Amino acid sequence: LEPMMHKPVPWQPGSCVSEDGHRFACKHAEVLPLRIIVAIDCSESMKYGPTPDRKPFVDWNNNRLGCASAAFDDFMQRRAKYSPEDMVTIIGFNHSIVENSQVLVDDLTGRRDVLQRLRPKGQTQFGAAIREIETALGATPPQSNSEVVVVFLSDGWADYPQLELTSLITLCQTMEWKLRFHALQFPCEEVQIPLAKMVKTVQQMGTSSALASSAGACQSDIDLQNFVKALSANLGGVV
Secondary structure, three states: OOOOOOOOOOOOOOEEEOOOOOEEEOHHHOOOOOEEEEEEEOOHHHHOOOOOOOOOHHHHOOOHHHHHHHHHHHHHHHHHHHOOOOEEEEEEEOOOEEEEEEEEOOOHHHHHHHHOOOOOOOOOOHHHHHHHHHHHHHHOOOOOOOEEEEEEEEOOOOOOOHHHHHHHHHHHHHHOOEEEEEEEEOOOOOOOHHHHHHHHHHHOOOOHHHHOOEEEEOOOHHHHHHHHHHHHHHOOOOO
């Protein structure tokens, strides 16, 4: 602790400074960057409305896939302010994997290069996406005790991926990663059963991160923007 009578001190790594200039150690500030995986449904039905209201996304996909791309671009932009060292994997899926790329959260050019390549086609298979999430984690494993945040967006209905999700959960438990799963149904007024069940299964892990998992339905582009805006702040940041 600093003496009571002193000039205000500047911030230094590994410490916190109060408003009156006192520095003190704060272990809570030592937070690891997040490992974020964004899985976006790129099936045929994503070619329909609603449509994004902003460029360049409307030029790439003037449909609900464009809305998803715009929302997640904003999500990553906000995360770059909270925690610029977060690593993000963007997975595009339909009945197979159409995209799997890893970028730093503050790499605007890199993430937009990925998002503009996404195109709606094919059917939807959640199992393919969950398998690819596990593959991505295996290719570049986070540190032990890191938080793994999955944001999973789909507009449709697909079979519940029991085997694949069980395998992902087992991997995270074995590697001591804190899994957190957020499912978005877009556009829809309510979350369909398979997505809700995926979230509930992760929550049954019982950890604080798993219990923070959620499922949400977004009817409009504005709803989607507001949802990911709140989520980006709710995840916290590295101090």
